[in-house]
Amino acid sequence: MRHIIAATLALTTASPALAASGPFFSLHNTNFVVSIAFIIFLGILVYFKVPGTIGKLLDKRAEGIREELNEARALREEAQTVLASFERKQQEVQVQADRIVATAREEAAQAAEQAKADLEKSIARRLAAAQDQIASAQSAAIKDVRDRAITIAVAAAKDVMAKQLTATASSKLVDEAIAQVEAKLH
Template sequence: MEFLSNPETWVAVAFVLFVGLIVYLKVPGTMGKALDDRAAKIKADLDAAAKLKAEAEAALAKYREATRNADKEAEAIVIEAKAVAEALAAKAEADLAAALARKVETGKAKIAQAEANAIAEVRRIAAEAAVAAAREIIATRLDGAAKDRLIGDTISSVATRLN
């Protein structure tokens, strides 16, 4: 019985009982299931992380595309605004030139009208002066018979001019 007094024997017996108890209580299956569950959870977390990474990359690509589009749109808006401003400036310049031309023409017309009025006034004054001078000459130099003959000639010339 030396076999029972040997401590190594008791260690071996305790080990066999321990392993038997573990197998009886299905610890390896439970641990395997727990490890499988943990592995499945880790795999699900990795899949979710990969999905989130893909979504983040897609969002980043979309953001970069939107930024490029926004830059292009801003550049197009600036170009269009410059074109509109140039068109407005050209139109304003043309309108100003047309307005100045109208004012010049109006000024020329007013000057021509004033000139025509001045000429008419000078002619009127000259005609009045000529009539007054003729009246004075007729009154001082012609006798009665010559006056009558002159009046008759004038009346007949007016009559022929009116007909």
């Protein structure tokens, strides 16, 4: 505070206006009156301890700012901790998601292989069933052809016999057939 008063007196006493206008210590000199009023004002401020009060207020403000800075640092550290935690969790989730995708791909590949094997078995069964049906149809066709051939052969033999056999030859054949049957039965 003393430095302020000394600087004020030095400024007011060494002004060029004072050198040109008569005596400095006169109430008609406005610079002198303003200097006296300023010194009185400063004296009143010192008497009521305004500089100390302003210093205390500035100290309180500085302490408040220091506390806010400390709180901001703590919040920043907490935010960095939370961020690091979230980044770790994100990495863990990413690893887990990669494992799930890999497992799903493996299961899908296994399911595809199983479906392929099942399809091959189904095709083999159907092919075997078709071959069985073809063989059955073929044997049925052969049987039908034989039956018709036998029927046609019997009919043809009957016609041939009917044309060639006479009644006496026919009774002779019947008697021989009966004799063969009797011989086989006894």
